[in-house]
Amino acid sequence: MSNFDRDVIVIGGGPAGSTVARYAASGGADVLVIDGRDPIGTPLQCGELVPTNDEMRRLCPDVPDMDDLFQTPESAISRHSNKMHLVPPSGKPLKFDFDGYVLNRVAHDEFLVDLAKKSGATYMVDTRVERVEENTVFLKSGETLSAKIIVDSGGHNGPIRRDYWTEKSVKIPVKFVLMEGDYGEAVELHFGSMAPGGYAWMFPKQNGANIGLGIQRSFAKGKSLNQYTDEFISKYDGDITFNGAGSLPMSGTIKKFVKGNYMLVGDSAGMVLPSNGAGITIAMIGGRIAGQVICENLKNGTPLENYEKIWKKQMGKVMRNSKRSFKIGSLLFRLPDWILNLMFNRLTKGIIWRAVTCRRMFWII
Numbered sequence: 001m002s003n004f005d006r007d008v009i010v011i012g013g014g015p016a017g018s019t020v021a022r023y024a025a026s027g028g029a030d031v032l033v034i035d036g037r038d039p040i041g042t043p044l045q046c047g048e049l050v051p052t053n054d055e056m057r058r059l060c061p062d063v064p065d066m067d068d069l070f071q072t073p074e075s076a077i078s079r080h081s082n083k084m085h086l087v088p089p090s091g092k093p094l095k096f097d098f099d100g101y102v103l104n105r106v107a108h109d110e111f112l113v114d115l116a117k118k119s120g121a122t123y124m125v126d127t128r129v130e131r132v133e134e135n136t137v138f139l140k141s142g143e144t145l146s147a148k149i150i151v152d153s154g155g156h157n158g159p160i161r162r163d164y165w166t167e168k169s170v171k172i173p174v175k176f177v178l179m180e181g182d183y184g185e186a187v188e189l190h191f192g193s194m195a196p197g198g199y200a201w202m203f204p205k206q207n208g209a210n211i212g213l214g215i216q217r218s219f220a221k222g223k224s225l226n227q228y229t230d231e232f233i234s235k236y237d238g239d240i241t242f243n244g245a246g247s248l249p250m251s252g253t254i255k256k257f258v259k260g261n262y263m264l265v266g267d268s269a270g271m272v273l274p275s276n277g278a279g280i281t282i283a284m285i286g287g288r289i290a291g292q293v294i295c296e297n298l299k300n301g302t303p304l305e306n307y308e309k310i311w312k313k314q315m316g317k318v319m320r321n322s323k324r325s326f327k328i329g330s331l332l333f334r335l336p337d338w339i340l341n342l343m344f345n346r347l348t349k350g351i352i353w354r355a356v357t358c359r360r361m362f363w364i365i
């Protein structure tokens, strides 16, 4: 018998936390997920685009068994898109084949919670974790709970990341709207002075679109994120039905995901591909590895650090390429718009696509 209330407490039941919970519980661990929200996933903070499983196999070739990990149900998919347009300031897009789903993110996260519950995990919602000390989780209500292993998947301000890791991540602040109207089939990423140091997006849904923008503040020349967002959104003329905001960690993964009995997963570990903003599927890749490693640890005492090793095998190359592309992009996208317009051409098309999809741009970089 363990001396603790639970084998595992997971702080945050987003894509990272619910995936840790699902795999840890299905391997026999006694898992409790605690989340401050009720229901989990609301209010929406997302552009809602994920690659399909086939596209994920192309993007992340070292990740096994995608179909077990990503079981996105029809009810969570708003639109299936098979085109991506990368748009320079001129508005003339480079067009690519890309297989993606624009989700109903709230339904998607609810589905992940259900999967974890079916595997045996239990949830406490509307419950914020204030801090963690050794094996004890202190809730805002004053209650405490204990666990052998504590996972922080509470995003980049998660309580364990905040109190036990000193590393800082670059975060880009993001604003977005849901807008009514017909926006065609293609998902769009826009680059240039409309979103300095970041990008803007337009992802068409079954009805309307998710439209938003993120910037690096240091590149913003005194203009506010609100001004940039208003300007970009004013190019579209539908009625706005929802306003949202958040921020994305853009430095790639931090150095260590494990300290003692603490593990970081998802945004709290920096698991977002900076060159395209993908965080949902990446958090789930990390979540599966963490969940499986937790089970092995509980059964055989194998080190939790195996999580870092397996992550590097599956995602190391993709993350490195994505970080490099983002850095190069950050430099290039500071150039005047007219140069960017020239740079987006037939000859560079392949290189730009390789950068966004986390492959090496050239044979050396």
Ligand SMILES: Cc1cc2nc3c(=O)[nH]c(=O)nc-3n(C[C@H](O)[C@H](O)[C@H](O)COP(=O)(O)OP(=O)(O)OC[C@H]3O[C@@H](n4cnc5c(N)ncnc54)[C@H](O)[C@@H]3O)c2cc1C
Binding pocket: 011, 012, 013, 014, 015, 016, 017, 034, 035, 036, 037, 040, 041, 045, 046, 047, 048, 049, 050, 127, 128, 129, 130, 153, 154, 155, 157, 158, 159, 174, 175, 176, 212, 244, 245, 246, 247, 248, 265, 266, 267, 268, 271, 272, 277, 278, 279, 280, 281, 283
């Ligand atoms: C505006 C915006 C647009 C984005 N667009 C896309 C996109 O189009 N495609 C994509 O793939 N990714 C996108 N991302 C990134 C993606 O949303 C994240 O990478 C992903 O949600 C990370 O999952 P997570 O489980 O780590 O964190 P989250 O989904 O943020 O979940 C964290 C959970 O932890 C809970 N929590 C936090 N702190 C506490 C606490 N102290 N106590 C209790 N509970 C706590 C929260 O309530 C929340 O439910 C976007 C992000 C933003 C902000």
